[in-house]
Amino acid sequence: MKVLLTGGAGYIGSHTAVELMTSGYDVVIADNLSNSCKEAISRIEELGGNKVSFYDIDVCCKMEMEKLFSEQDIGACIHFAGLKSVPESTSMPLSYYRNNLDATLTLLETMQEFGVKKLVFSSSATVYGVPKSVPVNEDADTWCTNPYGWTKYMSEQIMRDAAKADESLSIILLRYFNPIGAHESGRIGEDPQGKPNNLMPYISQVAVGRRDKLYVYGDDYATPDGTGVRDYIHVVDLAKGHIAALEYAEKNPGCIAVNLGTGLGYSVLDIVKTFERANDIRVPYEIAPRRPGDVDTLYSDPSRAEKLLGWKAEKNLEDMCRDTWNWQKHNPKGYRE
Numbered sequence: 266m267k268v269l270l271t272g273g274a275g276y277i278g279s280h281t282a283v284e285l286m287t288s289g290y291d292v293v294i295a296d297n298l299s300n301s302c303k304e305a306i307s308r309i310e311e312l313g314g315n316k317v318s319f320y321d322i323d324v325c326c327k328m329e330m331e332k333l334f335s336e337q338d339i340g341a342c343i344h345f346a347g348l349k350s351v352p353e354s355t356s357m358p359l360s361y362y363r364n365n366l367d368a369t370l371t372l373l374e375t376m377q378e379f380g381v382k383k384l385v386f387s388s389s390a391t392v393y394g395v396p397k398s399v400p401v402n403e404d405a406d407t408w409c410t411n412p413y414g415w416t417k418y419m420s421e422q423i424m425r426d427a428a429k430a431d432e433s434l435s436i437i438l439l440r441y442f443n444p445i446g447a448h449e450s451g452r453i454g455e456d457p458q459g460k461p462n463n464l465m466p467y468i469s470q471v472a473v474g475r476r477d478k479l480y481v482y483g484d485d486y487a488t489p490d491g492t493g494v495r496d497y498i499h500v501v502d503l504a505k506g507h508i509a510a511l512e513y514a515e516k517n518p519g520c521i522a523v524n525l526g527t528g529l530g531y532s533v534l535d536i537v538k539t540f541e542r543a544n545d546i547r548v549p550y551e552i553a554p555r556r557p558g559d560v561d562t563l564y565s566d567p568s569r570a571e572k573l574l575g576w577k578a579e580k581n582l583e584d585m586c587r588d589t590w591n592w593q594k595h596n597p598k599g600y601r602e
């Protein structure tokens with residue numbers, strides 16, 4: 266089957282493309298390279314052992330999307346395309362709503378026009394806002410604290426409504442927790458532009474000498490060591506979760522949300538220490554004030570993914586730290602060597 270990956274040149278999309286190709290799927294990628302680069306496509310082909318049909322287009326452009334769908338016999342779509350920085354979304358909310366919602370609507374309309382019925386969507390644990398309790402399952406209340414989060418919340422609602430109106434649609438809303446790590450080859454990985462917002466890319470840039478030290482945002486949270494606790498998941502496990510979701514969508518119409526996480530919570534200092542131990546390298550850090558909008562603890566109840574999709578994360582924190590470093594040390598400046 267031919268699968269369209271919007272945003273497939275990005276961090277999670279590139280890893281999913283490789284897993285799909287090695288599982289026998291044909292991959293078509295639509296990406297405007299606004300947060301990625303063409304080199305990722307060559308590396309996906311190298312690891313996937315096959316050619317990718319690549320369209321350098323904006324998913325918000327209906328004409329370009331119609332052209333793609335008329336040239337390719339798309340059987341299912343995975344919708345990664347979107348802007349993803351929380352702080353940027355608070356300073357440029359209109360760009361985030363325009364891009365992320367327009368991309369969702371344009372994709373759904375084009376799928377409808379061409380009779381494509383299966384869709385997997387990149388949602389986020391951000392839709393849980395400040396959870397009442399952990400682990401958080403899919404029935405927990407949803408509410409957001411920033412425009413990026415609202416674009417996920419609204420896209421989910423649009424998809425639920427679309428599936429209600431067309432009972433032959435199958436849509437899986439994958440709520441990712443904190444994806445980190447890289448393909449074990451070190452050929453593809455996360456390549457943030459400018460200063461990273463997220464913890465793991467910041468740590469690996471400190472380790473490789475691009476930044477002096479890590480700032481740990483707060484050590485007075487109600488957690489065992491005072492630093493924030495999250496559910497980190499290896500990006501290759503996450504990628505495999507998309508294949509499991511596609512297989513589920515084949516047989517089950519409707520729209521359902523599924524957490525992709527490990528169910529384990531690790532603190533910022535757990536990550537720093539594991540990174541140092543796994544890679545035998547020092548990561549200097551300093552305690553800094555809390556970052557606005559952060560919560561103490563957030564980790565998933567991943568049991569629905571296991572029950573419905575037959576999927577479970579397999580890699581541990583050491584694997585995540587080792588593979589992140591393997592990517593970073595071989596690509597100190599990311600894809601732009």
Ligand code: NAD
Pocket residue numbers: 271272273274275276277278295296297298299300301322323324325344345346347348349364368387388389390441442443444
């Ligand atoms: P990424 O930025 O690496 O990948 C997104 C890709 O989408 C990029 O290659 C970008 O060029 C492309 N893109 C953006 N807008 C586009 C448009 N209008 N048309 C065509 N291409 C467009 O991000 P990622 O980390 O791979 O995340 C993938 C998806 O998963 C995003 O929707 C993100 O919000 C979501 N998500 C990511 C995380 C995370 O921690 N990385 C967590 C939860 C959810």
Ligand code: UD1
Pocket residue numbers: 349351352389390391414443462463464465467479480481482483492493494495533556557558559
């Ligand atoms: C953030 C976003 C979330 C998004 C996710 C993936 C916020 C409030 N949330 O999640 O919406 O889905 O990224 O893109 O931005 N930390 C440091 N120093 C750093 C960076 C982070 O101490 O330089 C700490 C944070 O305070 C937090 C933990 O590390 O406790 C993880 O942070 P991060 O990687 O940014 O992920 P989230 O905040 O969980």
